[in-house]
Amino acid sequence: MIEEVGTTTEGDLVINVGPQHPATHGVLHLVITLNGETIKKVEPHLGYIHRSIEKMCESLTYRQFIYVTSRMDYLSAHINNHACALCVEKGLQVEVPQRAQYIRVIMDELTRIASHELWWGAMAMDLGAFTPFFHAFRERETINTIMEETCGARLTMNYMVPGGVMFDLHPDFQKKVKAFIQQYTSKINEYDELVTGNIIFQNRMKGIGYVTKEDAISYGCTGPVARGSGVASDIRKIAPYDVYDKVEFDEVLETGGDSFARYLVRVKEMQQSIRIIEQLIDNIPEGDFQAKTKAVLKLPKGEFYQRVETARGELGVYIISEGGTTPYRIKFRSPGFSNLSILDHMVRGHKIGDLVAAMGTLDLVIPDIDR
């Protein structure tokens, strides 16, 4: 059976999953080769939503290009903006005020929870359970409302600017975040009862889409996909930025390597994010929320790199500056692209249903892959 896997012979069923398919959450196109129900090969075809964001950024100034990055991984827009802002600040050598750093980290963690909430619902929907999706959206909606109040938008916030954040916090922010934490902790049991503990769910997830520690490293997986295989890859721990070195939290590591391990990593990560927010929310220092910067930003000639931990993994921003007002070249190292590359490896020999489940645990956001 094993030698058959991975080869196409006559009589195999070749199916196009996507670009319009309910399981691909966007315009991902998978060409799968089947032997009956068993998958022999998966070949992702990309580029359906390529908007040349990297090229666009070259014609935008250092203040302007940040907003475009919200459209890459739209579920963690804050974190993308944060990475860009940090990279520009590195070039400018601006000291960001403490208050702004606190606000940024709280916003990042709220975004992470919101992103994982959506993933949780979509994951369950991939497996055929529709109800959890709506329950997840109830909590996500609360976060969106908090975001809307402070940042002025619900999805593409553009709140981080070089040198700090765009506005100060809304006066109700702390109160609302605390209310959200209360709401979240009261519902967390329900999530376990509805999905995690469910026998059908566990059977669908356990032992499926197995990724070994070595494979995770060699394919360049980051984020929850790598941590599900026991690879410590949390940038917040490895190379702390802003105030991540001042807060206490655990890097969630699971050694299972299967879909269920990746699921658990994300669910536990939400609780760690809550823990970070709880530590910071009462201790936001007074002061400026934005450092004084020049009206026209010019980065010195050189190369700058900054990496952050988004909800999906490691996002790297690489700027080459020629000393002008616009970057000479920008490269984003997006987590989704590397995580997608392991899909073929992890679903070979499984059933079609497992492809959907395993793809769900990769938490793909297609604009993040294509950019």
Place this chain on the structure above:
Amino acid sequence: MFLKEYINDVLKAAKSLLTGMKVTGYYFTHRKEIITEQYPDNRATLQLAERFRGEVVMPHDENNQHACTGCSACEIACPNGTIKIINKFDIQPDGKKKKAIDTFVYHLELCTMCGLCVEACPTSAIKMANTFEHSVFNRNQLTKRLNQPGSKIREGVE
């Protein structure tokens, strides 16, 4: 031994399924948990956050005066070419020429509501409004002129 495990498996599975049904059953019997907002019906009571970015507007006071000096900072700050400022030169009473705006063109169809123009404005002449129902039948209607006809710059704004 095998039989005991088998029965245990079945019972455990049944228990996990029943706990799941308990959750959905709870929501079925508690209609007050419903969170749907009936949007077009609740227009009157709809509360939007004050910072919500819906479109760029230029506030005018009761004398039909605004605070825009025509410095084009917003035009430069905008990443999408949404704003176009057309300037003219007013002849002051003392005979001097002074730069003032003729038309502040705002392309709503290009705007991504990033708020960079409002940040860049030195005189706080423009701001983000809460309106969000922008659908029109003709695309031309999305190109707006923000300064009202006959409006002038407010005294003392430089």
Place this chain on the structure above:
Amino acid sequence: MFSLEGITKAIDTWLNAHFNSTVVLLAECVLVGVAAIALFAVLGLGLVWMERKVAAVMQIRLGPNRLGPKGIFQTSADTLKLIMKEGLTPDGADKFLFNLAPFIVMIVAMLVLAPISFAKNFQIWDINIGVLYVSAVSSLSVIGILMAGWSSNNKYSLLGAMRSGAQIVSYELSAGLAIISIVVLTGSLSINDIIQSQQNGWWIFKGHIPAIISFIIFIIAVTAETNRAPFDLAEAESELTAGFHTEYSGMKFALFFLAEYINIFIVCSIGATLFFGGWMPLHIGNWEAFNHIMDFIPSSIWFFGKTIFLIFLIMWFRWTFPRLRVDQLLNLEWKYLLPISLFNLLLMTVVAIMGWHF
């Protein structure tokens, strides 16, 4: 007291008084046909609406609420839209089979309606092997599904149809065994006899634990047989887009859709008949007064009440559980349900022989 029996009796007497017996027979056939189609339409629309409402409330939202009170006419409007739409036939499809398949599925659903007893003495066909007839005919619907999947010339449809074939054939077994365990108690295959035997209490109460186990097995098996979540592998939206009816549109799709709901109604009414006494009111042993009060509720209300309760149960499953994988589905049947139901049948036989049931 309102009863459906009275209406049919009145029509029958009136027809007999005015026409000769052949005309009466023909007229009654036409009336039954019209009544069956009307019931189908009402059931299909009503159950789809109920499903959407149940799903909505479980998912903390409102569901259809615009057309008519509580959105009750929403499904009628949807059907109207589907009738208006073009029924596309793909170029590469086997056109004859492609167009035939939805009707096969629908006709099978209609045929099963015949022996079901809707109220006291209100039955289309009182056949003495009613239960056997139901389980025999209902398994024909797989032919329609396989036909649809194969003739569409679409790989998703084919995969869905093959899954459905494997699924329905295997789950037939445990559904049949669950039915037989009740037949063992009653000693008759006639639906009327089975209902009459529950005069002094429903089998689910009288039959001890074996009856409860066979009820659980029955409800799982019929959920699978009607291709409902968590066993909706034939459709499996997130895997096969729409499974066997991917290529269908317009009214042909609507026929599949309505047939699904009518099949649910039929299997639930069989379940209600076997385990909850069909139209038989709730009677407890010798409590004459209590039984008498219960008799005042019309038998049709008892029947539809029980059936709708079972339908609600199946909907509850659908909106709670994730979908099984195809091999797990067959594992569940062959490694769990079938052995348990065989053992349960043995237990039930012992109970019946020793006369331990009430």
